[in-house]
Amino acid sequence: MFNTILDEEKLKADRDGQARTAYSLRHTYICLRLMEGADIYQIAKNCRTSVEMIEKFYASHIKTRLDAAAINIMRKKKVAKVVAKELRTGT
16 A cells, blocks of 8 residues: 555655655654654654664754754644744745
């Protein structure tokens, strides 16, 4: 079913030409949550991984988009959405 959806939406490959997998959704989830300012310890618990692994393999991909002061501070959803939008658009 996952592959059918990817085919229909023409998302079978990522921007680097690598095939998407169900596991790639995990990476996306972790990165988006970090950019929203979610608590890294809660993300690690939810994803059954360590903070060290998140910092090493996930946060490194978005380090230029993260505000160090915002990490591990819970925010209201509305504010997080605005920040995420600003990060995506660069405004």
